[in-house]
Amino acid sequence: MSTNRTFTMIKPDAVANGHIGAIINDITAAGFKIIALKYTKLTDETAGQFYAVHKERPFYADLVSFMSSGPIVAAILEKDNAIEDFRKLIGATNPADAAEGTIRAKYAKSIDANAVHGSDSDENAQIEGDFFFTAAERF
Numbered sequence: 001m002s003t004n005r006t007f008t009m010i011k012p013d014a015v016a017n018g019h020i021g022a023i024i025n026d027i028t029a030a031g032f033k034i035i036a037l038k039y040t041k042l043t044d045e046t047a048g049q050f051y052a053v054h055k056e057r058p059f060y061a062d063l064v065s066f067m068s069s070g071p072i073v074a075a076i077l078e079k080d081n082a083i084e085d086f087r088k089l090i091g092a093t094n095p096a097d098a099a100e101g102t103i104r105a106k107y108a109k110s111i112d113a114n115a116v117h118g119s120d121s122d123e124n125a126q127i128e129g130d131f132f133f134t135a136a137e138r139f
């Protein structure tokens with residue numbers, strides 16, 4: 001299992017608000033290399049599968065319907081210390097708590113519409129990347 005990769009999604013709010021380019025620019029400027037990239041849309045079913053770990057949480061239904069409400073961008077990123085550095089780059093889950101200059105501080109509106117996803121472990125980065133990309137789609 002790779003320890004230098006993470007998985008991200010630019011969520012429907014940030015796509016709808018025209019922030020794809022700015023967010024990808026912030027990501028590459030921070031030293032992440034794009035290994036795979038896809039503009040796509042989740043259905044209720046695929047969003048439910050992706051977030052199955054949160055099934056028992058009170059916000060699960062809202063999260064699934066939000067994540068399938070519009071197109072997203074999915075990507076696998078590579079950098080030393082990718083998981084931790086990417087979570088620093090995006091900031092706290094709730095943009096109200098996100099440090100100045102982080103992606104969520106700049107582009108997110110609320111805890112549910114929080115602009116981006118970042119994997120929380122090497123294991124989940126692998127699982128989440130595999131959810132969206134075949135081996136032939138990684139470069």
Ligand SMILES: Nc1ncnc2c1ncn2[C@@H]1O[C@H](COP(=O)(O)OP(=O)(O)OP(=O)(O)O)[C@@H](O)[C@H]1O
Binds near residue numbers: 063093111113119
């Ligand atoms: N209290 C909440 N109310 C509404 N949505 C929430 C709440 N907590 C988390 N979420 C949503 O569920 C997602 C997953 O929650 P988690 O606790 O894994 O946060 P995270 O790891 O910072 O976010 P992500 O997994 O998207 O990077 C969050 O990004 C957010 O969109």
